[in-house]
Amino acid sequence: MLKSRYFLTLAYRGTHYCGWQTQPNAPSVQETLEMALTTILRQPIEITGCGRTDTGVHARYYVAHFDAIDALPPTFLNGLNSLLPEDIAVYGIKEVDSKAHARYDAFERSYQYHLSFRKDPFLTETAWFYPQFKKLDVAKMVETANLLPQYTSFLPFCKTDSSTEGYECLLKRAAWEELPDQSGLIFHITANRFLRGMVRLIVGACVQAGVGQIAPVDVQYALDHQKPLKKSLSVPAHGLFLTDVKYN
Numbered sequence: 638m639l640k641s642r643y644f645l646t647l648a649y650r651g652t653h654y655c656g657w658q659t660q661p662n663a664p665s666v667q668e669t670l671e672m673a674l675t676t677i678l679r680q681p682i683e684i685t686g687c688g689r690t691d692t693g694v695h696a697r698y699y700v701a702h703f704d705a706i707d708a709l710p711p712t713f714l715n716g717l718n719s720l721l722p723e724d725i726a727v728y729g730i731k732e733v734d735s736k737a738h739a740r741y742d743a744f745e746r747s748y749q750y751h752l753s754f755r756k757d758p759f760l761t762e763t764a765w766f767y768p769q770f771k772k773l774d775v776a777k778m779v780e781t782a783n784l785l786p787q788y789t790s791f792l793p794f795c796k797t798d799s800s801t802e803g804y805e806c807l808l809k810r811a812a813w814e815e816l817p818d819q820s821g822l823i824f825h826i827t828a829n830r831f832l833r834g835m836v837r838l839i840v841g842a843c844v845q846a847g848v849g850q851i852a853p854v855d856v857q858y859a860l861d862h863q864k865p866l867k868k869s870l871s872v873p874a875h876g877l878f879l880t881d882v883k884y885n
Contacts, residue, residue, distance in 0.1 A: 841870030
């Protein structure tokens, strides 16, 4: 029986999910999408995402693929969104080659981390409020971030319980942006792949450098020798967003 393959583009707020990937005892974005797709298409649907996101992490732009037997109905997008909860939105659908793969064909991914200097009830789920912001030396944070693209292996920024096959990543960008109204910072990072927990550990190291708990030279030493930092900080998940995924 012939099937067609489709790419979905979507966004989600990860607050109430255990991450993208289906887990046995907690709701996931993947499971929620599969249930909605199975309902609207009246056939069992399995969906493959462009990568994992951890519990509480968000996606402003996410890509996933699935296979379906019949042609999609003209009201597919509206129908699918009506079945999904308010924190998941599907923006686009297109038919692709049967061998196209949302995860393995992606050559570049971008994330942002949002650090807020102002207590804001509208940002409690989407930015990390950092009340000690006056202690931050942003120049040290920038200096630490500027080190990263000089390296291609990132063992110091991988969770210790990770079963990764290697620590190599090609970083294209790692930069801090100061918001014009001085209400916070945004960290931007782009690479071909990311290790488990990598972005949150990198942001943590930058913050530690900013408050003087470590120095940029400590990060440089850890990267030169591919050893863990003596002090590490994984910042809260809710400030992290997947913002872009690129394909050839």
